[in-house]
Amino acid sequence: MKRISPFTTVFSLLAGALSLSACTGTSILNALNRADQYRTYTDLSYGPESRHTLDIYQPLNTQRSGCIVLFVYGGGWTSGSKEQYGFVGAQLAKRGHTVIIPDYRLFPEVTHPDFIHDIALATASDIVAQHRQDRPLVIMGHSAGAMIAGLISYDNRYLKAQGLDTTIINGYISLAGPHDYFLPSEKPHWRDIFGDTPKQQRTALTAEHITSDSPSTLILHGEDDYTVVPKSASSLERKLTAANVEVSKKLYQGVGHVRIVAAMGWPLHFLAPTLNDVEHKLNQHCAERANQST
Secondary structure: OOOOOHHHHHHHHHHHHHOOOOOOHHHHHHHHOOOOOEEEEEEEEOOOOOOOEEEEEEEOOOOOOOOEEEEEOOOOOOOOOHHHHHHHHHHHHOOOOEEEEEOOOOOOOOOOOHHHHHHHHHHOOHHHHHHHOOOOEEEEEEOHHHHHHHHHHHOHHHHHOOOOOHHHOOEEEEEOOOOOOOOOOOOHHHHHHHOOOHHHHHOOOHHHHOOOOOOEEEEEEEOOOOOOOOHHHHHHHHHHHHOOOOEEEEEEOOOOOOHHHHOOOOOOHHHOOHHHHHHHHHHHHHHHHHHHHO
């Protein structure tokens, strides 16, 4: 899987029109997506390490029964920060959902599966539990973050280590996730992160951990994604279907690896229907929870 910087692509889409050459693409998106329709809580600790912190984006109208969305950003397991993806939290919070974006440790400080354990710790934290209560919990991720989010959703070992299990997760949403094919590999970089043996590396593949108990899944992928090829999405869909798990897959024509997540921020909604499709799925989960409560 070839790694590219999301900032470069988003910047190229925005900088010319906005004449803000000193800003990164995500900084521009975050600036444009600030509004008075949500509140934020930043740098809340969920564990003992310096990167065990999270940000929360919450609707001002807390009476709305939206989902709790735990969003895991990507960055090739080597880079990224929660602050860079505030536009994701802002747009979903404005639509009534509470969004939690945790930081997690990265390579080379840690290797697989330590970053999975970090997100499991965040998911099981008192902070998330207080917000979750009787609301649907949806785990969503982009790129490497989609793989991490998928392992939290499908592989029960990580939440069990925190005294919970995957039944607390109502849904999983993958944006351009690497679920199959890129491992096992003899490439030194992947061996350094995921282990030397094929058996070790396969434990990192989301598609290897699907069971009939896996949560409802939405897979969104760009047809022009050359970083994570679309056949990864097709493999995940095929294996979920074989396990009788509810799954929906959408491929976006003319959309690449970065645009699929950049499209969640205003004014880039025109790039792909990512936000509408994510919101539709979240609203489905909310309606199902409401029906169960009546």
